[in-house]
Amino acid sequence: MPIIHPCLLSSLLVSLLAFWNPPTTAQVTTESVPPNVVKGNDVLLRVHNLPENILACGWFRGTTIEPSNQIISYSAHSQEITPGAAHTGRETLYYNGSLLFQNTSLEDTGVYTLQYVKINAQIERVTGQLRVFGE
Numbered sequence: 001m002p003i004i005h006p007c008l009l010s011s012l013l014v015s016l017l018a019f020w021n022p023p024t025t026a027q028v029t030t031e032s033v034p035p036n037v038v039k040g041n042d043v044l045l046r047v048h049n050l051p052e053n054i055l056a057c058g059w060f061r062g063t064t065i066e067p068s069n070q071i072i073s074y075s076a077h078s079q080e081i082t083p084g085a086a087h088t089g090r091e092t093l094y095y096n097g098s099l100l101f102q103n104t105s106l107e108d109t110g111v112y113t114l115q116y117v118k119i120n121a122q123i124e125r126v127t128g129q130l131r132v133f134g135e
Contacts, residue, residue: 030114030128037104037132045112045128047097057116059099061086063127065115072099104132 026049037043050057058073060066070084072093081093092100097116101108109132115125 028114028116028124028126030112030126032128032130035131037130039106039132039134040103042100042102043104043108043130043132045099045101045114045130047099047114047126050097050116051118053119054097055117055119055121057097057114058084059091059093060084060113060115061110063111063113065113065125071112101130104130106132106134108132 028050029048031046033044033046056075059071060069062069068085071086071091072083074081074093090102108130111127111129113125113127117123
């Protein structure tokens with residue numbers, strides 16, 4: 001068995017550590033499915049890579065997080081989904097964070113924000129956009 005000099009071993013270890021990148025968690029993203037929807041049809045704001053152990057999440061119309069813009073929210077502790085002030089009755093929240101719009105209208109076009117609370121109480125946000133076109 002070859003003997004490696006301690007200085008060489010130390011140098012090799014430093015080199016390996018300098019080039020090793022720890023694994024990163026996937027970024028949370030949203031996509032509109034379909035990307036463009038005709039008025040009256042359904043569309044899903046699909047969420048990708050939402051952490052499994054969230055404490056809560058909520059969708060808001062626009063980019064401002066305030067009660068008047070809240071469409072719907074979910075509490076993991078109580079397992080409850082609660083409609084917000086901006087809920088029209090056409091939105092459904094899925095446990096993976098995705099938001100379904102049924103019977104879309106032109107007024108649904110715009111930016112939507114998902115706010116979620118991670119298990120460490122860190123609050124994160126991601127936005128998505130809907131494009132609704134006339135018939």
